[in-house]
Amino acid sequence: MKKIIFSAVAVLVLGFMSACGGDDNTIEIGTQTYTDPKLMAHIVEGLIEDQTEYEVNITKDISASPQLITSIDQEELDIATLYSGEVYNNHFDEDEVEYSTDTEKTLTQAQQLFNEHFDFKWYDSLGFQNKYTIAIENEFAEANNIETISDLEPYAGELRFGTDGSWLERSNDGYRAFQEAYGFEFADARGLQIELMYEGVESDELDVITAYSVDPQILELDLKVLEDDKNFFPPYSASLVTRNNLLEDDPQIDEILSSLVGTIDEETMTQLIYEVDINERDEQEVAQEYLQEQGLIE
Amino acid sequence: MEVLMDYIEFWQERYPSILEYTWQHLFVSLVSVILGAVLAIPLGIYLTRIKSKAIKNITFNVTNIFQTIPTIALLALMIPLLGIGMKPAIVALFLYSLLPLLRNTFAGIQSVDPEVIESAKGIGYSPIQRLMQIEIPLAFPYIMSGLRITTVYIISWATIAAVIGAGGLGGMVIAGLGFNDKFLIFTGTIMAVIMALIADFLMGILEKKVAYK
Numbered sequence: 357m358k359k360i361i362f363s364a365v366a367v368l369v370l371g372f373m374s375a376c377g378g379d380d381n382t383i384e385i386g387t388q389t390y391t392d393p394k395l396m397a398h399i400v401e402g403l404i405e406d407q408t409e410y411e412v413n414i415t416k417d418i419s420a421s422p423q424l425i426t427s428i429d430q431e432e433l434d435i436a437t438l439y440s441g442e443v444y445n446n447h448f449d450e451d452e453v454e455y456s457t458d459t460e461k462t463l464t465q466a467q468q469l470f471n472e473h474f475d476f477k478w479y480d481s482l483g484f485q486n487k488y489t490i491a492i493e494n495e496f497a498e499a500n501n502i503e504t505i506s507d508l509e510p511y512a513g514e515l516r517f518g519t520d521g522s523w524l525e526r527s528n529d530g531y532r533a534f535q536e537a538y539g540f541e542f543a544d545a546r547g548l549q550i551e552l553m554y555e556g557v558e559s560d561e562l563d564v565i566t567a568y569s570v571d572p573q574i575l576e577l578d579l580k581v582l583e584d585d586k587n588f589f590p591p592y593s594a595s596l597v598t599r600n601n602l603l604e605d606d607p608q609i610d611e612i613l614s615s616l617v618g619t620i621d622e623e624t625m626t627q628l629i630y631e632v633d634i635n636e637r638d639e640q641e642v643a644q645e646y647l648q649e650q651g652l653i654e
Numbered sequence: 655m656e657v658l659m660d661y662i663e664f665w666q667e668r669y670p671s672i673l674e675y676t677w678q679h680l681f682v683s684l685v686s687v688i689l690g691a692v693l694a695i696p697l698g699i700y701l702t703r704i705k706s707k708a709i710k711n712i713t714f715n716v717t718n719i720f721q722t723i724p725t726i727a728l729l730a731l732m733i734p735l736l737g738i739g740m741k742p743a744i745v746a747l748f749l750y751s752l753l754p755l756l757r758n759t760f761a762g763i764q765s766v767d768p769e770v771i772e773s774a775k776g777i778g779y780s781p782i783q784r785l786m787q788i789e790i791p792l793a794f795p796y797i798m799s800g801l802r803i804t805t806v807y808i809i810s811w812a813t814i815a816a817v818i819g820a821g822g823l824g825g826m827v828i829a830g831l832g833f834n835d836k837f838l839i840f841t842g843t844i845m846a847v848i849m850a851l852i853a854d855f856l857m858g859i860l861e862k863k864v865a866y867k
Contacts, residue, residue, distance in 0.1 A: 420836035440837070445833040520824065521816065522832025525671075530776075547829065548738055548819035556738050 383609070385414045386424045386433040390550065391629045391639070392486055392594065393437035398643030399433060400596065401609060403612045406653045410609075420522075421445070422596055426473055429474050435613070438478070439486060439592035440466045444528050448473065456526050459591040466595075474598045479613055481593035484622040488523065488589050489581045491556065491567035497580040504585040508564070509540045516554045517542035518562040529590050537588045570622055572630035574587075595624075619650075664837045672826070676845050678740070679822035682810045683765035683849075688746050690808075691801060698759025699785070706709075717753040725814050733818060750811060751804045756844030758800025762793030798861040802854055809849075809850040815840070823849075 367445035383404055387393040394416055400472050401412040415433065419426055427433040443466035444455055453469060455464055462487040463481060470476040490505050492515075502508060508515070511607050524531045524547045535541050536641060542564060548556070554573040574581060596613045631642045647653045655729070694717075701710050723731075730750065732742030766789050774784045778788030790797075823842040830838030 365783070417827075420831040422831065446835055447816060464717070501695065518819065520827035520832070524832075524835050525829035525838060527835075532712075545814065546739065546819040547825055549817045552738055553819060555733065559737060561737050561739075 361365045363384045375546045381409065382413050383435065384410045384433045385412060385435045386391045386418050386427055387416045387436065388424065389417045389419060390486075390568070391459060391632050392484070392625055394439055394639045395625070395628050395632065395643050395646075396437040396482070396594070396596070397435075397506050398614070399647060400613070401640075402559055402644055402647045402653055403615075404609070407612060408606075415497050422447070425470075427472070428476065428597065428599060435596060435598045438466075438595055438597045439480070440481070441487065441529070441590045441592040442542050444590060457587050457590045457592070459593060462591050462620070463593050463595070470597070471600070477598050477600050477603055477610075479596045479611075480617045481595055482616055483618045483620045484625040485591055485593050486568050486625075487592040488529065489569050489584070490564060491579040491581050494578045494580045496563070497582075502580075502582065504583040505538055505588075506585050508582065509538070512542050515542050515563040516561065517543065517545045517548055517564045518556045520550050520553065520564040521547045522548065529588070532611075534588060537586050570626045570629055572626055572634050575626070575630070589595065589645060591597050626641060661837055664841075668841075672845070672850055673741075673839060675823050675826050675842070676849070677810070678820070679812055679824075679846065680849060681742050682740055682747065682815060682820055683812045683853075684823055684853045686812075687747045687751055687801070687808050689744070689818060690755055690804065691781065692754045693786070694755035695759050695797060699790075700757045700801035701756075701760055702763040708850060714753075715721065715758070717756055721753045721861060722748040724819070725803050725811055729818050738819040740820045742818055743812070743820035747808050747815070751808055754804045754807070755800045758796045758803075759793070762796025762800075764778050766792045767798065794865060795861070798865075805853045805857065806850045809846060814844055818867075835867075 362407065366428075368483070371553060375379060385397040388399045390552075392413075397414045401414060404410050406413050418427070421436075421438055422445060424433065424436045424438065440459075440463040443453055443462060448469050453462075453465055456465075467478040470478050489606070490508070492508070494501065496502070500507075500511065502511075519531070522530075522547060531545060550568070550571075552564065553565050553567075554571075554577060557565055557577055557579070565579075567579060569581070573579070596616060598613065599607070626645060628642055631637045632639050644653075658866050676714070697713065701713060720728075725746070728746045729742065736742040736745060769787060769790070771784060779787070812820075812822055813827060816822050816824030816828050821846050823846045826838050826842030826845075830836065830840075830842065
């Protein structure tokens with residue numbers, strides 16, 4: 357009996373170790389909790405499995421981008437979708453990175469700094485951004501003739517505001533900086549999960565939210581994205597990111613990832629996310645369908 | 655050393671919001687535990703007074719089930735009923751506090767030696783007098799240890815309430831994870847630890863003071 361238990365434990369331990377070790381034939385992709393990186397992961401998976409011998413394993417719902425960056429650095433993950441504004445998230449010393457809301461400059465800085473300090477290859481933009489925006493209900497906007505964020509000022513004192521977990525504390529592009537740039541604050545500001553933010557609007561517990569620009573709930577809940585007239589929000593252009601050493605080992609991966617640069621615009625991505633978030637379809641199925649429509653796989 | 659200076663600067667800059675998060679956390683935790691105690695302690699005593707096994711079983715099983723629902727799931731279940739913010743968080747944490755309080759109260763009262771009760775009866779104590787002057791004082795260490803454990807747990811669990819907009823120290827941790835701010839993560843964590851330790855310490859003092867009277 358003892359022997360059986362011993363060997364069972366040994367098998368389990370060995371199995372666990374090999375599962376963690378990650379063999380050379382598997383490409384590990386990690387995603388954040390939201391839908392666009394998940395779709396990108398399945399798009400990349402579809403192409404890699406179609407064109408190479410590699411197998412792809414996707415780890416979803418990693419709570420924040422900095423954790424993805426650490427994992428890629430430690431070679432636990434290989435590929436992720438990251439956003440250019442990430443470069444301002446405390447990864448580098450203040451004198452190395454210059455805060456800017458310029459799209460080009462932000463992307464170039466991300467590419468350079470992550471290459472220098474992490475030895476990452478940060479590709480050019482996939483073609484869409486997923487940035488913070490301020491959104492309110494269309495009905496309210498029309499009734500009060502609100503087009504820009506500045507137009508909100510007279511009403512702000514009565515508006516309940518909801519945002520994601522980190523925006524309240526972000527330094528360059530968070531709530532504190534927002535108050536300085538626009539000169540007003542909302543009646544009540546609370547951080548919560550993104551899905552709950554939309555539920556809050558739907559159940560009329562929130563009036564203003566920081567919607568992400570590709571969120572299909574903007575269409576679904578009839579929200580209006582206000583014009584950022586003070587040019588406050590930095591760009592978050594989506595790019596695929598991987599380690600340089602992975603590409604040196606296998607140029608085929610580079611070919612595949614490069615081929616996706618500039619191919620998906622915001623409207624297309626919103627449409628794909630709509631299929632998943634609103635029509636509740638499977639992410640992999642939607643990604644597969646997209647690849648077939650584009651003629652990228654059979 | 656430089657890190658320490660940076661950290662001090664971080665506090666100087668952020669202390670109003672750190673205090674606000676701490677206050678939200680304290681409020682949510684305390685209200686949950688107090689509500690839990692107000693319901694569970696009398697209920698625990700009541701359960702020692704009734705004969706029906708079925709009622710006891712049902713009560714313990716129901717509170718046991720609350721205890722086993724994963725925190726994040728219970729919070730999510732609260733939202734359709736109570737919306738977002740502090741209300742659903744307090745209700746969820748209140749439900750979690752019931753079992754340990756109930757069990758400890760029940761066990762405490764049960765542990766009182768029946769002979770002591772008999773002699774109290776003999777010298778003419780009324781049921782209320784017996785409860786207030788003999789059973790509760792003798793069961794007090796049990797009840798207090800239930801209260802202490804529950805408070806420490808609830809303070810720790812309250813961190814997760816930030817995902818449903820209740821704020822609190824969990825908000826700092828989640829924000830810190832979101833944009834890689836280690837000070838924010840550290841501060842949220844350490845404040846929750848300190849709060850739990852202080853709460854436990856204060857209740858320890860209270861327990862001694864009352865017990866030796």
